[in-house]
Amino acid sequence: MANVKNDWWETTLEFNWHTANLLIMATTSFTKKSLGTETIEPAVTPPPSTGNASFAKKPRLSSSKSKKREIPEGLWTKCPKCSTMVFDKELDENLKVCTHCHYHFPISARERIHSLVETCTFEEMDAEMTSVDVLNFTGASSYPSKLEKYRKSTGLKDAVITGIGKIGEHRSALGVMDFTFLGGSMGSVVGEKLTRLIENATGKELPIILISTSGGARMYEGMFSLMQMAKTCAALAYHAQARLPYISVLTDPTMAGVMASFATVGDIILAEPGAMIGFAGPRVIKDTTQAELPPGFQTAEFLLDHGLIDSIVPRKEMKPRLIDYLNYLSAGQNPG
Numbered sequence: 001m002a003n004v005k006n007d008w009w010e011t012t013l014e015f016n017w018h019t020a021n022l023l024i025m026a027t028t029s030f031t032k033k034s035l036g037t038e039t040i041e042p043a044v045t046p047p048p049s050t051g052n053a054s055f056a057k058k059p060r061l062s063s064s065k066s067k068k069r070e071i072p073e074g075l076w077t078k079c080p081k082c083s084t085m086v087f088d089k090e091l092d093e094n095l096k097v098c099t100h101c102h103y104h105f106p107i108s109a110r111e112r113i114h115s116l117v118e119t120c121t122f123e124e125m126d127a128e129m130t131s132v133d134v135l136n137f138t139g140a141s142s143y144p145s146k147l148e149k150y151r152k153s154t155g156l157k158d159a160v161i162t163g164i165g166k167i168g169e170h171r172s173a174l175g176v177m178d179f180t181f182l183g184g185s186m187g188s189v190v191g192e193k194l195t196r197l198i199e200n201a202t203g204k205e206l207p208i209i210l211i212s213t214s215g216g217a218r219m220y221e222g223m224f225s226l227m228q229m230a231k232t233c234a235a236l237a238y239h240a241q242a243r244l245p246y247i248s249v250l251t252d253p254t255m256a257g258v259m260a261s262f263a264t265v266g267d268i269i270l271a272e273p274g275a276m277i278g279f280a281g282p283r284v285i286k287d288t289t290q291a292e293l294p295p296g297f298q299t300a301e302f303l304l305d306h307g308l309i310d311s312i313v314p315r316k317e318m319k320p321r322l323i324d325y326l327n328y329l330s331a332g333q334n335p336g
């Protein structure tokens with residue numbers, strides 16, 4: 001009986017297993033089938049998810065498309081003032097000035113030197129001079145790593161290029177700042193290169209033209225940056241004592257420590273149209289004085305009206321205007 005019982009038990013077990021398997025198969029096939037047939041239903045349930053996905057995807061697709069449309073192979077640049085798409089080649093030929101509204105785009109120091117100096121006459125000075133991390137500055141990233149990053153991205157060693165070249169008939173000492181290198185900030189290298197240029201010009205009796213664009217003194221070098229303000233001005237004072245001309249050109253933006261030192265002591269101070277020029281930023285002044293600032297505050301046009309600068313000169317006219325001034329200021333002297 002026991003055997004029978006066992007047999008029965010085993011058979012029932014087998015049967016049960018069998019039925020269970022069948023059931024499982026049935027259910028799986030059922031679910032499979034139901035999944036297959038209910039393909040429309042999931043479309044009803046997932047809408048939120050698929051809807052979300054399509055919602056999330058759509059803007060991405062459209063934005064990437066519009067980006068592609070805006071910058072097709074880097075041929076066009078959108079003017080921030082008039083929103084016109086300007087052909088890059090046209091922009092380069094026009095010295096980075098918008099052909100529609102005459103907005104002055106930022107221009108690199110090398111491009112600017114190229115636009116002013118007679119071909120193959122520019123001899124660069126102190127091209128290899130680099131900054132030292134005197135304060136062992138620590139922050140989100142170290143000062144040396146920041147310098148390295150900017151050297152790679154700009155191809156410059158620091159924020160100014162100095163040298164002697166011919167502008168028209170005049171051999172001139174030329175210092176041009178570049179905003180793309182750490183915001184054109186003045187550290188010990190900028191100050192030292194400018195001072196050497198000025199002293200060289202004094203020794204050789206050459207006029208000086210300094211073209212500024214800067215956010216001010218470089219905080220990573222602390223007091224050493226601030227000292228450059230006095231140093232450059234002292235060198236310029238000796239240059240002035242020698243009765244030699246210094247023309248300062250302010251471009252967008254020229255602020256803070258640079259504006260408060262060598263940039264504003266020129267015999268003639270010129271500015272590019274629309275350039276932002278000042279010491280502290282407008283927000284800081286507004287918060288400190290609690291007064292409403294007048295329209296156009298800290299623009300070249302505003303400062304021309306208030307007597308701080310002598311003339312606003314569009315970029316394309318800069319070279320002939322500089323030659324005119326140099327002719328005038330060096331009248332009766334031998335042009336280099």
Ligand SMILES: [Zn+2]
Nearest residue numbers: 079082098101
């Ligand atoms: Zn424009």
